[in-house]
Amino acid sequence: MTSVPKTMTAIEIKEFGGPEMLVPTTRPVPEPGHDEVLIKVAAAGINRPDVLQRMGGYAPPPGASDIPGLEISGTVVARGAGVTRYKEGDQLCALVAGGGYAEYCVAPEAQCLDIPKGFDLVEAAALPETFFTVWTNVFDRGRLDGGESFLVHGGASGIGTTAIQLARAFGARVFATASTDDKCRAIEELGAERGINYREEDFVKVVKELTDGKGVDLILDMVGGDYIQRNLSALAVEGRLVYIAFLGGPKATVNFAPVMLKRLTITGSTLRPQSVQAKAEIGERLKEKVWPLLSAGTVKPVIDSVFSLDEAAEAHRRIDDSGHIGKIVLQVLM
Template identity: 85%
Template structure:
């Protein structure tokens, strides 16, 4: 029997605003329900949705913790009565709807996965949010297949570095945008055929040139704004455009004639509000199709930097500054 304290250190959002509003606090250790496990957190990932929540733009879904943090890795210390797959002492990584910035976190057992071979806890905690997001949007919704062409915006982000590697591994030609030449060279090392500096190049012109004027089959975008019309221009006939965020704004004036003429599909999703069953389905796909790649080292999360849990504000400043390549992580304990 593992001893679990009554209280824990966690990071709460004191008030909406800048990184300085992330402050350590003491909270009761959460209790797992019948289909949940309690994880003693060793590491947690920092993601853009955490930033949006900190700024007051992304409220937790009903029933979720108000603490930020959507992915963790650690050790199972309690299991609910309905849990059969995991037991106390198991090492897991998990996708959660909140509460990851803490010493303990509950997670539905169906959203937990084993630690990939050879991974430490920090590396393991860098997997769930980005791999769940990329798999469901690029391969499920986006229907990317081998031999197709794929453009991902924000190629140096956690999502971008994951999407590049997975798309390349499944046989796609990959292009990606980034904000500096140095970032472009780094994402090319990960498998992008061409990194496109969006500050000095027109990505629409570049992908048209690279595809002999056909355009790309799939675009994964987190920018929106004036990229919406440009993405439509960059797509091939029967192309697909998938949205996962709107860092440049969700509204734009759009000419939909090319959508009809090229028979395009525009779709998108948010992961956090989806049901446990929906996330469980994604977890099952990852376990079957992606975990072998992680175990073999074919794909791997890119770690930019690691901060102690108590320095979550500094970690958020790092992501706000947009100088990172890959994942920003919190080490707990």
């Protein structure tokens, strides 16, 4: 049996603010509860919700760790009562509600997934948060089907690069916005039919031209703000608009007439507050529909950069600068 220390190094938020507020600290190693496993963390993915938490805009749900980090990979070193699928020594990746920026982290067994064939632990850490989010919003809520057209904003982000690949794998036409021509070329290489530089082009006009004036069937948006009205204009009849964040603000003055005239659906979700059971159901669909694509090499996370655990502040500066393409990962075990 693996010896587990009493304390560990973790990254805490000293106070709300910039990346410099992420500082190493010593914390007790958490103990796994019923149906939970304790994981010796090899790597942890960095996501926009971590940034929002650091800035004071996204509090952990009740009972969750205040340590940031929503996805990890590593090795099981202890099990709580009720755990049946995993044993000590098993390597896995997991979706967690917090606690990922640390040497040890607990995770509900139901939110753990086997590492796809051919993946290392750094790549595996980039999977859970992004793939859970994309699957539930694009395919469950957004109902994207083969042959439909799909626009994803922020195409060079971890969410965007994942959504592009999955949508293409399931037979959709994909368009994506990005902030530079280089990013547009990168997302086209991932499978987007057209990268749209939103600083130089009107995405509504571009997608209308590419769809013979019909508009797209589905939009995944994390911007909000003045994109809300433009998204409604860019949608086809019976189109769907799914929100996962509001980086440009959650409020806007909107003319809702297109919703009625085109019979549109507007929906959205956040992943972190959902129940273990709800997340487990998403995980089951991922194992069935997506993990075979990962093991076959059809889909793969795009890793922009890797930082050590004590470089968490630098990693957050990288995501704040928005120069990255794909995922940023903290490697805990060097």
